[in-house]
Amino acid sequence: MESDLDRGSLWGDLLIVALVVLAAAGLFSQIELNEWLFASTRRWEALQVDELPAVLVVLATGLGWFAWRRYRDARAEVRKRQVAEARLEALLLENRRLAQQYLRAQEAERKSLARELHDELGQYLNAIKTDAVSIQDRLDAAQSQAVSAIIRHTDHLHAVVRDLIRELRPVALDELGLQAALEHYLDHCQRRMPRTRMSVTLNGDLDSLGELLNLAIYRLTQEALTNVSRHAQAGHVAVRVSRSGPPVEAADAVTFNISDDGRGADLIQTHAGLGLIGMRERVEMLGGLWRVTTGPGQGFSLFARIPVSIQGAMP
Ligand SMILES: Nc1ncnc2c1ncn2[C@@H]1O[C@H](COP(=O)(O)OP(=O)(O)OP(=O)(O)O)[C@@H](O)[C@H]1O
Ligand SMILES: [Mg+2]
Structure with a gap:
């Protein structure tokens, strides 16, 4: 999973190190560095300063090993993060898929509920009202008053059911198009929020x-x-x-x-x-x-x- 960029910069850095080492070797051979160091540190032989070059070589090797370990750790960390990111992305996709499924299911449910309300409840309310109107004329005053109340209640229920159907499934949307359905709905809202x-x-x-x-x-x-x-x-x-x-x-x-x-x-x-x-x-x-x-x-x-x-x- 190592990226081209990582590999490119690794080889680039190694090339720079190799060039610097070559340049240093050329320069040191020109100035006879070791001979000069040997001559100038002889006086301090008692303090073992003449062993400094060998110690520096060991230090440089140690630093190289240390850098290599850090590089490997960093690569392992990047790999772990890439795996975590891929997992997160998959989870987000799954989450989105579920949300969309929920919306579709909700819409289908609303549609069938609206159909039931319209076809069953709506039709029966109509039938009750029609029957009530048809018997109203044949009754005495007291009974006629009771039938009038039934008609009023039926009208009220009908209005409630119509509102429910409109919330569940905007019939106007199918029949009149979006513009008219929105105008109708917004008008209704304005009346509800004076x-x-x-x-x-x-x-x-x-x-x-x-x-x-x-x-x-x-x-x-x-x-x-x-x-x-x-x-x-x-x-x-x-x-x-x-x-x-x-x-x-x-x-x-x-x-x-x-x-x-x-x-x-x-x-x-x-x-x-x-x-x-x-x-x-x-x-x-x-x-x-x-x-x-x-x-x-x-x-x-x-x-x-x-x-x-x-x-x-x-x-
Ligand atoms: N027009 C608004 N003015 C002020 N606050 C709002 C408005 N719309 C939404 N909010 C704030 O944002 C929150 C989230 O809105 P959201 O529609 O997601 O949830 P809800 O209305 O509380 O519940 P739900 O829509 O699920 O029945 C609300 O609880 C409310 O605090
Ligand atoms: Mg809300």
Whole structure:
């Protein structure tokens, strides 16, 4: 696993050492170093200074051995780190795969639940109301009042079920396209959050993005605005969804940005739920760019840019 760079610098260093040794040998032979050392250290023979050259040779050999050991240790350490990095990368990939699987399973579950609610509960509520209306005229005043209450309750239940279905599976998305579904949903949100002024900008052709992108943008908007209503205490929230370039252009992309002026959050301290993670996964699954900008007292801003080129259907 030794890299070309390591090998290159090793041979480079050895070459430098060899050249320096050759140059030193040439120089020493010119100045007769050993003879000079011998002559100048003879006087100190009693102190064994004339043995210094041999001691220096042993020291140089020792330093060489020491450097070699350090080099081997460093290589072993690098190898260990490379293995750990590869393992971490595999774990991150696995983690991403699981998160995506979770999103797909959640979407499939929501779809079937919405279908059940619509086909079963919705139909039966309709039948109850129709029956109640049909018998109302044939009853006396007291009984008619009770039947009116049944009709009112049925209408209320119907509205609740419709809201539930809209949360689970945005039918408008399939029937009317992303632009109308977003407008419809944002209108609904504005009524639910009367204290937060909402400004909406929807630009470009948002109705030919394909099912995956439609669903991703819709779910991002849903989660972002649910977070605004739950956590932000904002006075204003700006929703911008725009598609840049004509649909066939290479740089065709959808830009999504929801920013509020609320209390913001410290994301390092905050215990994260699944909402932000799910949003990031959806965006990255589609090859997009995801950014969250916030801080205590600084509002909360979500930004995504998703290329339109990737198409596909959610299973
Ligand atoms: N618009 C916002 N303003 C202020 N804080 C926010 C905003 N959006 C998210 N947060 C903070 O970020 C945290 C993580 O958000 P996330 O959507 O991941 O989780 P959650 O909303 O708490 O739970 P979940 O979405 O799983 O039901 C929140 O708990 C909240 O503290
Ligand atoms: Mg949330």
